[in-house]
Amino acid sequence: MLKMKEFLEIKKLKEDGFTKSEVVKMTGLKQFSVRKYWDYSIDDFADSDKLMRNDKIEKYRNFLIQELKDNPGIRNTTLFDKIKEMDAEFSASESAFYRYMRKLRDVLGISGKVGRAYQLIGDTKPGELAQVDMGEIWIRDVYDVKIKIYFWCIVLMYSRYKFVYCKREAFTSKDFVDAHERAFAYFGGKPKTIMYDQDRVMVVSENCGNVIFTKEFETYKDFIGLDVYLCKKQDPDTKGRVENVVKFVKTSFFDHKVFCGIDNLNSDLLDWLDRTGNGKINMTTKRTPRDMFKEEKEHLLKHKPYLLRKKNEYIATATDLNYFIFRSNYYTLPAFRFKQGDKVLVEIVGDFINVYDAETKEFVARHKLLIGKGLTSKLANKYNENKHSRLIKRTIGSLGDNKFAIKFLNEIIREKPRYVKEQCGLFKKISKEYSLQKIANGIKWCNKNSKYDVTELLTYLMAHSEKDIDIMPIRTKKTYVERAEGLNKYMGLIGGADEEV
Secondary structure, eight states: OOOHHHHHHHHHHHHTTOOHHHHHHHHOOOHHHHHHTTTOOHHHHHHTOGGGOOHHHHTTHHHHHHHHHHOTTOOHHHHHHHHHHHOTTOOOOHHHHHHHHHHHHHHHTOOSSOOOOOOOOOOOOTTSEEEEEEEEEEEEETTSOEEEEEEEEEEETTTOOEEEEEESSOOOHHHHHHHHHHHHHHHTSBOSEEEEOOOTTTEEEEETTEEEEOHHHHHHHHHHTOEEEEOOTTOGGGGHHHHHHHHHIIIIISTTOEEOOHHHHHHHHHHHIIIIITTSOOTTTSSOHHHHHHHHGGGSBOOOOOOOOOTTEEEEEOOTTSEEEETTEEEEOOTTTOOTTOEEEEEEETTEEEEEETTTOOEEEEEEOOOSSSOEEOOOHHHHOOTTHHHHHHHHHTTTSOHHHHHHHHHHHHHOGGGHHHHHHHHHHHHHHSOHHHHHHHHHHHHHTTOOOHHHHHHHHHHTOOOOOOOOSSSOHHHHHHHHHHHHHHHHHHTOOOOOO
8 A cells, every 4th residue: 555655746746747657657656556546635545544444443533643743753652541541431452553553654654753863973082982882693503503692892982993792691790890891901991981871781770860880880980980971761873883883793793603612702703803893994984993093092091900809799988987888887997097988898708707908909907797787896906006006196186186187197198108107206396396276277288289298297387487496307407498488489479378277
């Protein structure tokens, strides 16, 4: 049967004075169809489809036609619900209604989808963005048995440089993370941002931009500092470039591929990437991805390898009060060992947990595993008291537990752990020569300018005081005086002044 668009074309050509034979040649339609509908009106044509006869639905025909004309993109489910709302006794089945609507849309020439406007996207800056997607395909092994292969793809947006990794089993969250690690090793770095679908291996749920990632991926992206751009649901066109890569891999690499083991398959993939995937001239850039990658590689961020955790290992976050929360219980950490936001690795060993620095994997402490919620486990003195802890506590106590002093000394401990004793000794001498308010102002200035060194504090105090003091640590008094004079001139140029703490 003709579509409404074709019928209207026949009517227009007839009104323009063309004969039936001329219309057949011009439209390419069958002569029988042109003759059959030559004298039909639009209503006659709409009523001619006997396959659409359904008395339960037919009485709403005019209503449905009007709705389609007003809202071409309206869903059939919405129209079905509207009729049910109008007529509670409407008894046509959904499947019959959908068949009717499919035919009606065909007759009226109204598609169920509203076309989307596309435009050419300008290239991103080198190292700025990549896209990731996954695919699956059936291939045959040497015994002609069908094997399902799952694969993961990433493409750098600037150079179109690709990486593909295959597995026999569906990807889990850990496999998803492992694929990233392999790709970053292949690239020799990582892009700033990666665009993803809302796949279940990385996203638990998303509501109006509020995204809950899987625990494994959340930990991974925070650890490596990855920016994530998440596409909206059912909107694959947003990342069309990697969608094309998935199709390219299926049609170019997997076409008639014989499976001889997953390791061989991944090895063949690397050869294919070098030969074709990244070696073939791109029709848009007119260059090979390999050549363009030479430019982009310089802009990729350095990547620190991420070690995948074992089943009994977990990541927790240190707080500003030197503890972390694990399974709704509180576990203390060694004093001054971590700052707020640092990650610790928790390993369950029988009835105990071992705590490590997540970055260096250095052992930190051991706790009894608490059963219950809201409980607290405090460290034994052997973990909590190091050779400098009492000295540090006395130093902080001499300043009235000032929060700026705590931060200042914590950073000194982190940056100069071998010279804590010397730094605290100089601090003690300074506290005898200057008021607490001046010292507090100096500490605040050091924190603001990331100068975590008591000698920098001394320089600041000398620059803001005419008092001639006799403190001679490490450097000579002449050096301090010269640095203080330089700092004083600088503070004068920028209008710096003491701030109350």
